[in-house]
Amino acid sequence: MSSAAAVLNNTQIERSARNTATIYAKEARYEFLKNLRLRVYTLSIISFPVMFYVLFGLLLYSRESIAGTGAPTYMIATYGTFGIMGASLFGTASGLASDRGLGWLQVKRASPMPPFAYFTAKVLVSMGFSAIVIAILLVLGISFGGVRMPLLQMAELMGTLVAGSIPFSAMGLAIGYFVGPNSAPSAINLIYLPMSFCSGLWVPYMFLPKVVRQIALALPPYHLSQLALGVVGAGFHQSAAGHWEVLLAFTLICLGVARIGFQRDQGKLYG
């Protein structure tokens, strides 16, 4: 066979399952390292929830009780929800917006990278940073706020909040497809901060004005915080299933929006 014929001979290059797994693992590992070394990311996603928790949970209201639960425990659930929202939204939306707008995603799309690996990495890394934020809050609460809970309960709280990072990562992907690289951080803050307030993450839900309490019912952070509060016995509702259903529906809507953005980019000048 001539060399010219060999060039066009479509030998099927199959990627083994193991190689595919390696790509996913490396993509996630480097995404994690990239964000870990990005001080603006780590500082902002960790310092805000920690600062609020220390100020309100450990200094100002450490002896108060909310819904029958000590404030330091209650606020791990609420500032924890706030923390995972920040880690997930900034971890996905600003990275995606900048990769899209400034051409890096195009370099990756031109390569044989499985597109799904890119998104999976972003979601996994958001979950990882969420876990770090929650762990810091737990350590602070136990050390300085007299928080005591069985190990299993602690694991359940952590698991609930880390799983709760998925809907917000999906939301971040949707935002990342529709904002520019420079406007991404302000767009995120514009959604994230009012949503946190209205969901009762800063001021406990029962102290919110009535109209805001009604709005909260439509907001995903409210439902996630109620799930976390349910774990520590301070939930407002009886059943967890309803909250999970809302979060699932929200995730699917966000993924649908992100998919529209993904497909729109396929035929565009940049992306």
Place this chain on the structure above:
Amino acid sequence: MIATLEATFNAQQEASGTVVAGLEGVSKNYGDIRALRNVDFSVGSGQVVALLGPNGAGKTTAVKLLLGLLQPNSGKARVFGGDPTNPQNRMRTGAMLQVGRVPETLRVREHIDLFSSYYPSPMPLAEVLAVAGLEKLSERKFGDLSGGQRQRTLFALAICGNPDLLFLDEPTVGLDVESRRALWEEIRRFVQRGKTVLLTTHYLEEADALADRIAVINQGEIIAEGTPAEIKMQTGGKRIRCITSLSLSAVLQMPGVTDARQDRGAVEIRAREAESVVRALLARDASLSGLEITSAGLEEAFLALTQDKDTGENAGRKS
């Protein structure tokens, strides 16, 4: 002239065999802007082809169509005889694109490690670093690299999968002369492995230094194709500058002179070939001084080419 070039090109193409990447009657619009108009273009196996043209000519669009990052409005882009978006084909293709921002907190080695994992049989890291001239920089974070080093890293990402087909979109844009020559050296080292390369550039010098074949593109149309020597002869010619006692009209009448004009104290002459004109000048004016010969710039080359084309079209309409 173009017809002859095309004939030679076709002959060459048959000789070198298979078309590895090609556009078949491709048009691409961005809204009202026509980026490419009915372009036929191909890269044969083992060739280094340069797509040469000014900014906005459609070079990047052509590359993106061949990478499957864009879809044509009409016509077909083919790579390895199939669809460029086919993952099988992407595993045999590498690309260096113009990119505004690369993740800056990852090290050179880490970027290469990640991209290598996408390919079925990548080059070893040490080899990639050697070919791209990055041995001493592998632990450096991307954000700490100079412009030339950044381009070399992007080049490393394009070649690390040991692809059969390599796209280089304006690989040396914005680099100083030294970095540009260093990158040329690295591109040559990769080409020696018998790879097929399509590069875009707006430097005639770069196309000349690297390519076996040049396609000149302007306003979305391929206006000339041929070997670098053919293109240079067709487009540029030479510019001769001297102080002479001969009159302008006498100079204009010399064989081979296409244009002559007074420029300050000197005469500026344009000619297809410098040698015969200079010989005639010296023979007729013993007092001639300040002789300079330069290649015509690319701007003039494009002007010459587009003008050729316009007159050709007009002639066509008249007949």
